[in-house]
Amino acid sequence: MSITVYGIPNCDTVRKARKWLEQQQVTFHFHDVRAEPVPTSTIAVWLEQLGSDTVINKRSTAWRQLSAEQQQIATNEDAVRLLQEHPTLMKRPLLDCHGTLSAGFNEKLWQSALEQR
Template identity: 50%
Template sequence: MATTTLYGIKNCDTVKKARRWLEDAGVNYAFHDFRSDGLSAELVQAWLETLGSAALVNKRSTTWKNLTDAQKQQAEQGDVLNLLLEHPTLIKRPVIDTGNQVQVGFKADQYAELFH
């Protein structure tokens, strides 16, 4: 089976719930912290192509609220890659990549379906 990677920020409550679920379910996974491990343009571009910017960008985040109007406008017009690389906390968390499928967010029933 492909290696599963969970992307997020270690102090995010939703990421903690996802990690706990994976551990309780016995899923072998690697954790990649946006802040300490960074993100490549290629990876973020692949997520944007797979998930779309509407699913990937967290417009309810403090980071979004602190962006300038020009930055928000840039994102609304689809130029979101550089913004996400510059502000990785704009990415909805967690992003999970099973090697076969990429999903964003955490819901226990979705994870159960993904891994069983």
Template identity: 45%
Template sequence: MTITMYGIPNCDTIKKAKKWLEAESKQYDFHDYRKQGIDTELVTKFCNALGWENVLNKRGTTYRQLTQEQKDGLNEANAIELLVANPAMVKRPVLDIDGELHLGFKAEQYSKIFN
């Protein structure tokens, strides 16, 4: 089983997800958007699998700093551009388990995924 977690290391949700995986002795790779980057191909893969509305984190400060015009005009194409330019707007974590993508973290959700 190959597990890759995508995100930003100082995110509280990422920290909880990492702690859960480590407690369950799950080996994983961590892809840090800030260090390793993010590109259109990766964001498009996330959006195709999970839906762009789900991938876009509307609760974060980066999203709240968008103009009302930007928010009102959102569609998949410009959302992908925004997500590539602002990786902090990608909901976290994105977990890739052997090519199957999962979004967010809740202990119950991870228990179901891994059992």
């Protein structure tokens, strides 16, 4: 297993998280969700472990630009489809540290995930 950070490179929080990981001398892979779509199976795992309310950033500009119909998420399948169509809806960055997931950058949570590896 490995450490992967999902996000977009021009997001301030993603840049801050990547810089923090580099300062911790952690080797990680950065996955640009705009340039390389995230597989449906990966998104399904995120939603299963964290829930759609954690993975989807409903305070984002991208969310506000969706129609009311698009914002109706009844199932995880709906959420997967929405995140594939609009990858910037995800709460960024999303850390996958050997299967332990964390959405958003929180130094304490990320440090804890890294210590468990």
